[in-house]
Amino acid sequence: MAPAKPHQSAAVAIPVPDKISVSLNVNGVDVQLDLAPWTTLLDALRDRLNLTGTKKGCDHGQCGACTVLVDGRRIVSCLTLAVMKDGSKVTTIEGLAKDGMLHPLQQAFIDHDAFQCGYCTPGQICSAAGLLAEGRAKTADEIRELMSGNICRCGAYPNIVAAIQQVMGHS
Amino acid sequence: MKPPVFDYIAATSTDMAVAALAAAGGEAKIIAGGQSLMPMLSFRLLRPSLLVDINRIPGLAYIEEADTCLRIGALTRHFQIETSPVIARHLPVLSAAMTHVAHLAIRNRGTIGGSLSHGDPAAELPMIAVLLDATLHIESVSGQRAVRAQDFFLDALTVDLDSAEVLAEIILPKLPPNTGWGFEEIARRHGDFAIAAVAATLTVSDGSIRQARIALTGVGPTPVRAAAAETLLIGHALENKLVESVARAVRAAIAPEDDLHASADYRRHLAGVLTDRALHAAWRRAQGEP
Numbered sequence: 001m002a003p004a005k006p007h008q009s010a011a012v013a014i015p016v017p018d019k020i021s022v023s024l025n026v027n028g029v030d031v032q033l034d035l036a037p038w039t040t041l042l043d044a045l046r047d048r049l050n051l052t053g054t055k056k057g058c059d060h061g062q063c064g065a066c067t068v069l070v071d072g073r074r075i076v077s078c079l080t081l082a083v084m085k086d087g088s089k090v091t092t093i094e095g096l097a098k099d100g101m102l103h104p105l106q107q108a109f110i111d112h113d114a115f116q117c118g119y120c121t122p123g124q125i126c127s128a129a130g131l132l133a134e135g136r137a138k139t140a141d142e143i144r145e146l147m148s149g150n151i152c153r154c155g156a157y158p159n160i161v162a163a164i165q166q167v168m169g170h171s
Numbered sequence: 172m173k174p175p176v177f178d179y180i181a182a183t184s185t186d187m188a189v190a191a192l193a194a195a196g197g198e199a200k201i202i203a204g205g206q207s208l209m210p211m212l213s214f215r216l217l218r219p220s221l222l223v224d225i226n227r228i229p230g231l232a233y234i235e236e237a238d239t240c241l242r243i244g245a246l247t248r249h250f251q252i253e254t255s256p257v258i259a260r261h262l263p264v265l266s267a268a269m270t271h272v273a274h275l276a277i278r279n280r281g282t283i284g285g286s287l288s289h290g291d292p293a294a295e296l297p298m299i300a301v302l303l304d305a306t307l308h309i310e311s312v313s314g315q316r317a318v319r320a321q322d323f324f325l326d327a328l329t330v331d332l333d334s335a336e337v338l339a340e341i342i343l344p345k346l347p348p349n350t351g352w353g354f355e356e357i358a359r360r361h362g363d364f365a366i367a368a369v370a371a372t373l374t375v376s377d378g379s380i381r382q383a384r385i386a387l388t389g390v391g392p393t394p395v396r397a398a399a400a401e402t403l404l405i406g407h408a409l410e411n412k413l414v415e416s417v418a419r420a421v422r423a424a425i426a427p428e429d430d431l432h433a434s435a436d437y438r439r440h441l442a443g444v445l446t447d448r449a450l451h452a453a454w455r456r457a458q459g460e461p
Contacts, residue, residue, distance in 0.1 A: 017178035037179035037222065040209070059172040060210040067276050074276045079209040083179055084202070084224055127276060134275075136254075148362050149274025 022086045026051065027095025035082050042066045042077035045092060053093035053122045057151075064150035067123040067130070068092050074130025076149075093122035096129065104170065105129055108163035116154035124150045128164050140165065174212035181224040185231070185310055188337055191223045193312045197334040199223055203246055206273070206281040207289040225337065232282075234258060243341045245284025253278060261345040262303065264352035264370055268295040271354075274362045284338045287323070290330040293364035293389040295356070297324055300341065301394040302370045302386035308340040315339075324393035347382065350374040351456030353449030357441050359432060365389035366433045369421075369445035373404070375457040380404045385417075385446060390427040390438050397424045400446070409454040417450065418443035 019034040026049060033048055042059075045051045045068070057065030059078045066077045069091040096103035105125050108114070115121040127150045137143045143161050152160065182188035192199050199221040202208055211217045225231065231246035234255050241261060243252070252258055253269035272278055272286070272295050286296040287307065300307070300320035307318050309332060323331050332338060346352070356368035367389040374382035383404035385397040400420035407413055427438035 016176060020179060036176075038174040038177055038212075040174070043173075060213055061206060061273075061277060064274070064276060073279045075280050076276050079206050079277070080280065081174075081179070081202070081205065081209075081222075081224075083181070084205070084226055086181075130276070130279075145270075145361070146275050148360075149276045 020083050022082050024082070024085060024087075025089045027091060033082070037081065037083050039082045040078050041068070041070075041080045041082045041085055041090070044082035045077060045090070051092050051094050054126075055119055055122055057119070057123075062151075063120070063123075064127060065120050065123040067127040067150060069126055069130055072130075072133055074127050091126070091129075093126060096125065103129070104167045105132075105163065108166040109160070111166065112159045112163040113156075114159040114163040115152070115156050120150060120152045120154075124152065124160055128160075128167075131164065132167065137168075172213045174209065175215055175218045177212075177219050178221045179224065180221065181227045183227055183229075185225075185228055185337065185339060188223050188225050188228065189310055189312050189335065191221065192335045192337065195221045195223075195334075199334070201225055201288070201337055203282040203285040204248065204280040205285075206277050207285060207291065231339070236261070240342050240344045243283055243343065245287075245338045245340060246282050247284075249273075249278035249281045249283070249286075250275065252283060262343060264302070264346075264354055264372060265299050265343070267352075267354045268299050268370065271295050271356050271358070271362070271365070271368070283341055287320075287341065288330060288332055288338050290324050290328050290393070291364065292327045292392050292394075293366075293368075295365065295368065295388060298368065298370055298386045298388035298394040300343075301396050302372065302384055303343050303346075304384075305344075306342040307338055308342065309336050310339045311336040321396065327392040346372060347374050349376055349457055350382075351453040351458070353452030353456070355445040355448045355452070357445065367427075367438050367441035367445060369442065369449045371446070371449040371453045373409070373450065373453040373457050375454070378408050379406055380409065385421060385449070387421070387425060387442055387446075390425040390442050395425055397421045397446075399424060404450075409450060414447050414450055418446045421446045 022033050022035050045054050055065040057063035061076050061079045067074050068077045070088050105128050137146045143164050200219040202222045202224050231244045233244040235242040236257050259266045305320040309316050351373050353371045356365045358365050370386050372384045373380050383401040387395045400417045403417050422439050422443045427435045429435050
C-alpha cells in the first residue's frame with residue numbers, strides 16, 4: 001500500500017470510480033441512491049436523504065452522536081460505508097415516533113430533562129433504543145456501562161440514565 | 172472529514188476476496204467491521220485504491236467448539252464473542268477482555284479478525300491471542316498457512332499478513348481444568364485503548380502452580396508474553412514475596428514508551444501493579460472462587 005502522499009500536481013489524472021447503486025429501507029421507506037463508494041452511511045443520511053437528525057460529532061467513532069439502528073442493532077453511522085449496508089433496514093431518530101406519538105424514550109428524555117444543548121440526543125436515544133432491544137442492562141450501572149459510547153458534553157448523564165430507567169420500568 | 176477516493180467490491184466468497192486482493196497488486200485493503208479502518212481512511216493514513224468488503228461472505232462468522240479448542244471465524248463480531256456462552260465457559264478471560272474493547276455500538280460492528288489484523292499496540296484482542304497461544308489461519312490465492320499469535324504481531328500496526336492475504340480463522344485452545352484467570356486494565360476512560368493491561372492464567376494442582384501465562388498490552392509496539400516471569404511461578408503456591416519477584420520480572424521484560432497518555436515509567440509501574448492484581452485474581456479463581 002502506498003503511504004499517504006501530498007497532493008499531486010493537477011496534470012496527474014486520478015481515475016474516479018463509478019458510483020454504486022444502494023438500496024436501503026430508511027424509517028420504513030425504501031430508497032435507492034447512487035453513491036460514491038467512500039460515502040459513509042452518516043453522509044448518505046444527512047446529505048442525500050436530508051435526515052439531519054443524525055448528528056456528525058467527531059466523525060471517527062469516538063462520540064456516538066451519529067448512532068443509528070441498522071437491522072435493529074445500534075452502530076455508529078460514521079464508521080460504516082453506505083454501500084456496505086445495501087439491502088439493510090435503517091432507523092434514525094426521525095423514524096422512532098409512530099402515528100404522531102413520540103417514542104417512549106423521546107417522551108422520557110423530555111420528562112427527565114435528559115439533555116441541554118441536544119446535539120448528542122438523537123444518538124443517545126437511538127443508542128438507548130438499541131440497549132432496550134438487547135435486554136442486557138438491568139441496573140443503572142449496567143445502563144451507564146452499555147451507554148458509555150455516547151458522550152454528552154453538557155453532562156446530562158444522570159437524567160439520561162433516569163429516562164432510560166423510566167422506559168425499562170414500563171416495558 | 173471524508174475518506175479518500177477508492178473503489179469497492181463486496182466479495183461473496185473468500186476465494187473472490189483473495190483474488191481481488193491479488194489482482195490489486197498491494198493497493199487493496201480488506202474491510203470487515205471497519206471500526207479501525209474507517210478512521211484511518213478518514214485521517215488519510217491509508218489510501219487504498221480498492222476496498223474488498225468481506226461482510227457478505229457466508230460462513231465467516233462463527234464460534235465452534237471442538238474437543239480441545241474453540242474455532243472462531245474472522246468475521247465474528249465483538250458482541251458475539253462478548254455474549255457467547257461457549258466462550259464464557261471455556262475462555263472466560265476472553266469474555267472479560269471484550270467488555271474493555273471500545274463501546275457497544277463499536278462492538279456490534281468490529282470483528283476479531285479485523286482487530287488482530289490491525290494490530291493496535293494497546294488493543295485487548297492481540298494480547299488475549301498471545302496469552303492463549305492462538306493459531307491464526309490465513310488464506311490467499313497461493314493457499315493457506317497457519318501462524319502462531321506469538322509470531323504474528325511484528326510491530327505497531329504491523330502484522331505477518333501480506334497485502335494479498337486474509338485472516339480467516341482463529342483457533343484458541345481451551346483453558347486446562349483448574350485454571351484461574353485475571354484481567355486488569357487501566358485506561359483514561361473505560362472503553363479507551365489501554366494505557367497498560369495484563370492478563371494472566373494459572374493452572375493449579377495440589378496447591379502449586381503447574382502452568383502460568385502472563386501477557387501485556389499497551390507497554391510496547393506489540394503484545395508481550397512475559398515468559399521469564401511465568402517460569403518463576405512454576406511449582407509454587409502464590410504468595411506475596413513471589414508475586415513481587417514476578418512483577419519485577421514483568422517490568423524488566425517490557426520497554427514501554429512515553430506518549431500523550433502516560434510516561435514510560437508510569438506504564439512500567441502499572442505493569443507491575445496490574446500483574447499483582449491479575450495473578451491474585453487468577454489464583455483465587457483457580458481455587459474455585461468467583
